[in-house]
Amino acid sequence: MANPNLMPLEDALDHLLSKAPVVTEIETVDLADSLGRVLAENHYVPADVPPADNSAVDGYALRKQDLHGDRPMPVSARIPAGEAPKPLEPDTAARIFTGSEIPEGADSVVMQERVEVTDAGILVLAEVDEGQNIRRRGQDLTRGDLALAKGTQVRPNEMGLLASMGVARVAVLARLKVAILSTGDELVDPGTPLGPGQIYNSNRFTLMGLLTQAGCNVVLCETLRDKREATRETLLRAAESADLIITSGGVSVGEEDHVRAVLEESGSLSLWKMAIKPGKPVAFGAIGGTPVLGLPGNPGSVLVTFLMVGMPYIRKRQGRNLKPLSGERIPADFAIASPSVRREFVRARKETRGSGSAVAAYPNQSSGILSSTCWADGLAVVPENTTVSPGDLLTYYSFSELLS
Ligand code: AMP
Ligand code: MG
Numbered sequence: 001m002a003n004p005n006l007m008p009l010e011d012a013l014d015h016l017l018s019k020a021p022v023v024t025e026i027e028t029v030d031l032a033d034s035l036g037r038v039l040a041e042n043h044y045v046p047a048d049v050p051p052a053d054n055s056a057v058d059g060y061a062l063r064k065q066d067l068h069g070d071r072p073m074p075v076s077a078r079i080p081a082g083e084a085p086k087p088l089e090p091d092t093a094a095r096i097f098t099g100s101e102i103p104e105g106a107d108s109v110v111m112q113e114r115v116e117v118t119d120a121g122i123l124v125l126a127e128v129d130e131g132q133n134i135r136r137r138g139q140d141l142t143r144g145d146l147a148l149a150k151g152t153q154v155r156p157n158e159m160g161l162l163a164s165m166g167v168a169r170v171a172v173l174a175r176l177k178v179a180i181l182s183t184g185d186e187l188v189d190p191g192t193p194l195g196p197g198q199i200y201n202s203n204r205f206t207l208m209g210l211l212t213q214a215g216c217n218v219v220l221c222e223t224l225r226d227k228r229e230a231t232r233e234t235l236l237r238a239a240e241s242a243d244l245i246i247t248s249g250g251v252s253v254g255e256e257d258h259v260r261a262v263l264e265e266s267g268s269l270s271l272w273k274m275a276i277k278p279g280k281p282v283a284f285g286a287i288g289g290t291p292v293l294g295l296p297g298n299p300g301s302v303l304v305t306f307l308m309v310g311m312p313y314i315r316k317r318q319g320r321n322l323k324p325l326s327g328e329r330i331p332a333d334f335a336i337a338s339p340s341v342r343r344e345f346v347r348a349r350k351e352t353r354g355s356g357s358a359v360a361a362y363p364n365q366s367s368g369i370l371s372s373t374c375w376a377d378g379l380a381v382v383p384e385n386t387t388v389s390p391g392d393l394l395t396y397y398s399f400s401e402l403l404s
Contacts, residue, residue: 012274015284019284020316032159043148053102057112063090064130073091076092090105149321178219182224183297206370276345278305282294299367299373334388335390
């Protein structure tokens with residue numbers, strides 16, 4: 001049964017994605033610096049690639065109709081790659097190499113392994129099909145076609161394709177500028193000894209890593225004390241430089257949860273008890289015109305809510321063409337006896353079992369357990385109100401897919 005006070009993940013995402021302004025600022029970078037960036041414009045092919053017919057092998061270029069039985073064919077030219085060939089003399093062949101341009105008049109290339117070289121010329125030892133071993137002009141990219149669409153994220157593959165078209169500088173969308181604010185009087189940075197009641201601030205580093213890997217620019221990273229005025233001042237200051245503020249902690253309904261209170265007083269706030277586990281309290285609002293995503297405080301919840309809620313939102317704001325997650329269906333290697341009204345994202349990993357695979361769960365799924373996230377390679381989804389027995393098929397998302 002659905003709990004009316006818990007918001008389904010899909011509804012929260014619909015709301016978030018409807019309020020996700022895409023970065024508008026464009027910058028031009030060297031192709032060498034374009035990895036991971038999002039194309040700000042369509043790339044049409046300026047000229048055919050390859051620019052001319054060329055040989056796919058090392059061998060001999062000739063005209064098929066000039067071949068006569070076992071009569072040797074004189075070799076009249078040599079065409080290294082990088083040189084413009086002269087037209088082929090009739091009844092002769094040209095020595096040619098992989099990537100060399102096909103001379104006018106030739107219609108086929110015979111591999112050198114299929115040829116016997118004699119003093120009088122070459123003897124072709126195999127059947128020749130007209131057009132064989134020729135890579136046609138424009139067979140990779142044809143002038144005028146759309147090669148890469150705006151919104152494509154540049155992988156090494158796209159870097160190569162852009163280079164093949166002669167693109168040296170690329171217009172990309174600016175990186176999303178994100179501020180990370182960790183809240184909590186108990187937090188201390190690594191490097192400082194812990195006093196009584198203190199713990200190390202781990203969320204700050206988890207979020208820094210996630211955002212960097214997602215191609216964002218972390219412009220501000222501060223720890224907020226549980227004080228109303230300091231929280232307000234820092235949120236307003238962060239809003240001046242950031243496109244997005246991500247907070248951790250302080251969004252429950254306790255009296256020390258000042259992020260929630262400041263957004264209500266000085267900005268706007270939708271607070272959701274989301275129907276996911278871990279990660280119930282997630283806030284979304286704005287201050288000083290800058291959107292604020294308020295994640296829970298527990299470290300395990302931070303990772304799960306960032307990946308399941310934050311990443312789709314960030315991808316949209318980055319202007320990336322969105323592909324739905326595909327995941328994998330894998331049999332469970334664990335059991336969950338008591339069903340939950342919340343959809344559970346189990347910190348899990350895919351393991352080999354005989355000739356197949358199974359998804360194993362970290363034994364302690366408590367939301368404060370960070371070691372589970374290092375043991376795991378992804379998240380297995382247990383639907384709402386469902387028990388799990390070993391062998392049941394579950395959807396499994398790898399961390400790399402969730403962060404892609
Ligand atoms: P809160 O939502 O602020 O009540 O925090 C929930 C739990 O997460 C508490 O146990 C906090 O101590 C812990 N927590 C909050 N922020 C962090 C952080 N940045 N790093 C590690 N643990 C945190
Ligand atoms: Mg707190």
